[in-house]
Structures are given as structure tokens and as C-alpha cells.
Amino acid sequence: MNRRDFITSTAKAGLLFSLPIIPNKFLWVDGSTITFTLLHTNNLQSNLFPVKNEYDTERHTGGIGAHKKVIDDIVKNNPYTLLVDAGDFCGDGPVFDTFKGKAELEALKYLGYHAFTLGEKDFMAGIDHLANNLTLTGMKPVVSNYDFTHTALQNCYEPYKIIEWPNLKIGIMGIVLPLHDKISIPDKEKIVYLDAVEQANTTANYLKQKNCNMIICLSHLGDRYSDGNLSDEILAKNNYDIDVIVGGHTQRFFKQPRIYQNKSSGYTIVNQAGWGGVQLAQLDFEIDNKMNKNLLRTKNFLLKEKKNQ
Amino acid sequence: MLKAISISSFTCLCIACIGHSQTVSTVQFQYHSISSSIQADSATQQWLKPYNDSIEKYLNTTIGFALENVYKGKGGGALGNLVTQAMLHQAQTKTGTTIHAAMLHPASIKGYLAQGNITIGSLTQLLPYNNQLVIVSISGLHLTQFIQQMAADGGWPICGIKYNITPQGNATNIYINNEPIIPGNTYQIVVTDYMKNGNYKCEILKLLPQVSLNTNLRESCKVYIESFTNNHEPLAINKVSPINYVYE
Incomplete structure (x- = not known):
């Protein structure tokens, strides 16, 4: 099904969902719409290879091979596809023990990720090692709520990122949880945490001023907590301009996104895709030249990789 | 497709x-x-091959030999003893000071250590998490409270401390290095950062002063096992439980 057929059939089925209007200077030159696809993962945790099912050794899920196939297929059908990750690309196990995060970053690069943020596990090899890996691979995480000025990371990250296609501009920010009681590494006191909600609002406002059609927050806060700790839910309810929060940390397999009313009386969508690359989440939006953004549909791909014959 | x-x-x-x-x-x-099922395309297989080869080589590296199967068991068992001894050994070696005890959350150990060659791969299956080791300074009062917490949970792997657990789940006759714990004294214990961060029944540790050892649990066990191998000795297994379950 091509893009036009998809939009038409979905619209006929009455499946349109209207998201808030975000006033901005729109870039459209005609009355058409664009279907924008957001593909996302979180907590990949060094799983370059399929995760073994401990109860059924014949079933393997996730892995770079399955990822690549699905991503390529989706991008081929819709070039307006953004691929992002919400942190913890590193995790416990032999891959991390062997490569200390470098192979994991090279995998993100190989798969064509447009943007990613950091999680606490990405610091496991230490600040200097992380900075070295980022430099060697040429990858830069998006982190909006940390000041790394006095560390080796100072030139290795971006506080925001804008990805552009013809007639479409997507603003991306990254929000990382308070790290200091989550990591045990030298010099951790040199990385300065900045208030997540405040920085998210400041960055989103900036991206709005830059005429971004959609603003996406890659968050490693965790979806929500019973003790009221800072979470995606709290950020969703206390922001003004974020359209989608791509979540991580709590490793939840969302079957459908959560939708919250935000501070500007609009809506912020929160979604999360489990862990280990087992699941790949897809959100399809229709964006038009009248400043409307509609969530057309969501998909969650449970990935399985076939063993070599 | x-x-x-x-x-x-x-x-x-x-x-x-x-x-x-x-x-x-x-x-x-x-x-x-x-x-x-999706099979990786040839380009991706090619891309993955050097990583796969390196990991296979790493996982198949032999670091020691176990004369028999070593199991976790109640309160940690012989396997709990082995891992906490490794933690204590590494902490004392790295700091060069007296570390009084080592304690571990039981869920940090998965499965059992099989008789035969011990490889990095088998050790990784045994200790799958990259828990970092930290030294915590704790008062005798708080240490006793923490041991009571562990006793109420059935007893956790521990080294350097002995105690009884009553049928009601209370810790009694607690000794640290064969001496009663003195509430006003400060003790140095080695735990994982998972515990130090106050997770699962370890809230008491959260606010205490700590020093990072810059090593993780698995690496500590690897070094400990290799210390036997380097001396051409079989891996020593202590089957005596430091926890005595008292049945009245």
C-alpha cells in the first residue's frame, strides 16, 4: 500500500485522530499531507544478537539482522521515516564486556538511527570511555538536561537536533534521568543535572521557534512511578510544546501509546518499546499544511530472527 | 518477507x-x-561477523576448573559463599585495607556453576548483571538492622558474618569476624551498586558513605577464580553456611 492509498483508506475508515495544533510557520507549498513515520526503540542494552528465550531455545527475538530488515522495509515505503532510540544502548553481558559500548554505537550507526539519547547504563565504562567511543564512531547523543562542560563529553553531544526532509522539519530533544545515584563511576560529580521539565520546555520552545513541524522528546526518565518520581507522565502533563515522548528506562512493552493533556491544552503522546530490541514501535502521523498533526495508527513489531541454516 | x-x-x-x-x-x-522468522541479509551478517567472532572467542576463554557442581541453595549456599568470598577478596586486594564483610542480593546469581571448565561464558550466565562493587561505611547499629532485613527475607549470600535465623525470621547470635557487632563501631562492607542505591530491601544503605571499587561483580569472580588457576590449585569451595537456621 502506498502512502496515498494508506492515508485515503485510513481516513475512509474514520481512524483519524487529531492532535493539538502547534502554531508555527508552516512550510507547505500546496494542500497535500505528509505521512510521517516515527520508529523507535529503547533499552537496546547491547543486544546486537537476538535475545535467547530461556524457556524455548529455538526462539530468538530482536537482533540487528531482524531490525535491519524491518527498518529498511519501512523506510523504503516511506522516506519520511525517523528512527530514534531513548537510551541504554549499552547493557550487561558479553557484548558490553568485549566492546565497552563501541560496537553498540556502531550498530546504531549501521542501522541508520537519526537520533538517540543516553541512559544510565551507557555510562558503565566511565565518562572518558563513553566520550572516546562517541568520538571514534562520530555519533552524538541528544541530551538537553545535562551540562557536561567540565568532562570529556563536552563536545560529544547535542542539546537538540533538527532533522529535515522536503517540507518537513522534526525537532528532537533528549531528557535523561537524574544519574548520580544510578551510576558508580569516577568523576560523576562533574556532570551537572539540570531540571528536566524546565529544560524540556525551554528546548521545545526553541524548536518551536525554529519552525519544527513536530517536536519529539527522547526520554530516559521512565514511564511512571507509584511514588511520584519524575517520569514521562509528569513531563507529559507539565510541558507545553512536546508532541511525542519516546520513553525508556522502565522497559515497558506498550501495546498502545498513552495520551496526556499538556499545559497548552494540547496533547502529548507517550510510547515505549520494551527492551533488548525485541520490539520496534511505529507511530504514523499525518501532517498537513494547516498545522494539523494526526496520529493515524500505531504498530508494535515483535522481532524474531531466524538462525543461520 | x-x-x-x-x-x-x-x-x-x-x-x-x-x-x-x-x-x-x-x-x-x-x-x-x-x-x-527474519534472517539477516548477507551484508548484515558480514557486518556482524567480526563482532560475533570476538565475542565467541571471549566467551570460550577458560578461566578455571570446578571439581563439582556448585549450587546456590538456601541463604546463598556454596555458590553464595564463593561469590561473596570473591567480592571480599577483590575489595581487600583493591583497597589494601580491612573490609569486614561482603553481602549480595540473591537474585544477582542465576543458575549454578557446573562441574568442569569454567569459561567467561559460563560465568556470564551465572552473574549476568554488570553490578559494580562499592565499599560502604556502616555503623554496627545499621549493620544489625540490615542483617535483620536479610534474615526476614530468608538470608542472603554473605561472607565475614555469621548468624542464626529463628523460625520467626529474626537474626540472632550475629558475629562479624567472630566478634559480636558493636552498635557504635563503623564497619566496612562490600556490596553491589544495585544494593547501595537502595533497591529491594536495601534502603538502609542508600544514604551511607561509599567508595567505588571500579570493578564489577563478574570481574571480581573472574579474578578470584583465576587466582586459583594461576597457582595450579582447584577452585576452593566452602560448603559451610554462615547462616544457621534454628528450628525450635
Whole structure:
């Protein structure tokens, strides 16, 4: 099904969902719409290879091979596809023990990720090692709520990122949880945490001023907590301009996104895709030249990789 | 070829404000499971090969030999003894000071150590988490409270401390290095950062001063096992439990 057929059939089925209007200077030159696809993962945790099912050794899920196939297929059908990750690309196990995060970053690069943020596990090899890996691979995480000025990371990250296609501009920010009681590494006191909600609002406002059609927050806060700790839910309810929060940390397999009313009386969508690359989440939006953004549909791909014959 | 075999649909009725008007519309959420197994294409297989080869080589590295199967058991068992001894050994070696005890959350150990060659791979299956080791300074009062917490949970792997657990789950006759714990004294214990961060019944440790050892649990065990191998000795296993379950 091509893009036009998809939009038409979905619209006929009455499946349109209207998201808030975000006033901005729109870039459209005609009355058409664009279907924008957001593909996302979180907590990949060094799983370059399929995760073994401990109860059924014949079933393997996730892995770079399955990822690549699905991503390529989706991008081929819709070039307006953004691929992002919400942190913890590193995790416990032999891959991390062997490569200390470098192979994991090279995998993100190989798969064509447009943007990613950091999680606490990405610091496991230490600040200097992380900075070295980022430099060697040429990858830069998006982190909006940390000041790394006095560390080796100072030139290795971006506080925001804008990805552009013809007639479409997507603003991306990254929000990382308070790290200091989550990591045990030298010099951790040199990385300065900045208030997540405040920085998210400041960055989103900036991206709005830059005429971004959609603003996406890659968050490693965790979806929500019973003790009221800072979470995606709290950020969703206390922001003004974020359209989608791509979540991580709590490793939840969302079957459908959560939708919250935000501070500007609009809506912020929160979604999360489990862990280990087992699941790949897809959100399809229709964006038009009248400043409307509609969530057309969501998909969650449970990935399985076939063993070599 | 991708094939979706299971699609669960959820339809949600939503009201969205658009300007001054309201639109009632629905959105369909679909859950697609890709059932047909996907085989990595040749380019991806080629890309992965050097990583795969390096990891295989690393996992197959032999670091020691176990004369028999070593199991976790109640309160940690012989395997709990082995791992906490390794923690204590590494902490004392790295700091060059007296570390009084080592304690571990039981869920940090998975499965058992099989008789035969011990490889990095088998050790990784045994200790799958990259828990970092930290030294915590703790008062005798707080240490006793923490031991009571562990006793109420059935007893955790421990080294350097001996105690009884009553049928009611209370710790009694607690000794640290064969001496009673003195409430006003400060003790140095080695735990994982998971515990130090106050997770699962370790809240008491959260605010205490700590020093990072810059090593993790698995690496500590590797070094400990290799210390026997380097001396051409079999891995010593202590089967005597430091926890005595008292049945009245």
C-alpha cells in the first residue's frame, strides 16, 4: 500500500485522530499531507544478537539482522521515516564486556538511527570511555538536561537536533534521568543535572521557534512511578510544546501509546518499546499544511530472527 | 518477507480541541507480531561477523576448573559463599585495607556453576548483571538492622558474618569476624551498586558513605577464580553456611 492509498483508506475508515495544533510557520507549498513515520526503540542494552528465550531455545527475538530488515522495509515505503532510540544502548553481558559500548554505537550507526539519547547504563565504562567511543564512531547523543562542560563529553553531544526532509522539519530533544545515584563511576560529580521539565520546555520552545513541524522528546526518565518520581507522565502533563515522548528506562512493552493533556491544552503522546530490541514501535502521523498533526495508527513489531541454516 | 500473524486492535474515542471547534474522532492501535522468522541479509551478517567472532572467542576463554557442581541453595549456599568470598577478596586486594564483610542480593546469581571448565561464558550466565562493587561505611547499629532485613527475607549470600535465623525470621547470635557487632563501631562492607542505591530491601544503605571499587561483580569472580588457576590449585569451595537456621 502506498502512502496515498494508506492515508485515503485510513481516513475512509474514520481512524483519524487529531492532535493539538502547534502554531508555527508552516512550510507547505500546496494542500497535500505528509505521512510521517516515527520508529523507535529503547533499552537496546547491547543486544546486537537476538535475545535467547530461556524457556524455548529455538526462539530468538530482536537482533540487528531482524531490525535491519524491518527498518529498511519501512523506510523504503516511506522516506519520511525517523528512527530514534531513548537510551541504554549499552547493557550487561558479553557484548558490553568485549566492546565497552563501541560496537553498540556502531550498530546504531549501521542501522541508520537519526537520533538517540543516553541512559544510565551507557555510562558503565566511565565518562572518558563513553566520550572516546562517541568520538571514534562520530555519533552524538541528544541530551538537553545535562551540562557536561567540565568532562570529556563536552563536545560529544547535542542539546537538540533538527532533522529535515522536503517540507518537513522534526525537532528532537533528549531528557535523561537524574544519574548520580544510578551510576558508580569516577568523576560523576562533574556532570551537572539540570531540571528536566524546565529544560524540556525551554528546548521545545526553541524548536518551536525554529519552525519544527513536530517536536519529539527522547526520554530516559521512565514511564511512571507509584511514588511520584519524575517520569514521562509528569513531563507529559507539565510541558507545553512536546508532541511525542519516546520513553525508556522502565522497559515497558506498550501495546498502545498513552495520551496526556499538556499545559497548552494540547496533547502529548507517550510510547515505549520494551527492551533488548525485541520490539520496534511505529507511530504514523499525518501532517498537513494547516498545522494539523494526526496520529493515524500505531504498530508494535515483535522481532524474531531466524538462525543461520 | 515480513508477515503479521497477530493483530490486536484497540479503538479509542477521543475528543480533540482544534481552534474553537471540537472534533470527535477515533484512532486505531494495532499490535503486529512479525511471525515469519527474519534472517539477516548477507551484508548484515558480514557486518556482524567480526563482532560475533570476538565475542565467541571471549566467551570460550577458560578461566578455571570446578571439581563439582556448585549450587546456590538456601541463604546463598556454596555458590553464595564463593561469590561473596570473591567480592571480599577483590575489595581487600583493591583497597589494601580491612573490609569486614561482603553481602549480595540473591537474585544477582542465576543458575549454578557446573562441574568442569569454567569459561567467561559460563560465568556470564551465572552473574549476568554488570553490578559494580562499592565499599560502604556502616555503623554496627545499621549493620544489625540490615542483617535483620536479610534474615526476614530468608538470608542472603554473605561472607565475614555469621548468624542464626529463628523460625520467626529474626537474626540472632550475629558475629562479624567472630566478634559480636558493636552498635557504635563503623564497619566496612562490600556490596553491589544495585544494593547501595537502595533497591529491594536495601534502603538502609542508600544514604551511607561509599567508595567505588571500579570493578564489577563478574570481574571480581573472574579474578578470584583465576587466582586459583594461576597457582595450579582447584577452585576452593566452602560448603559451610554462615547462616544457621534454628528450628525450635
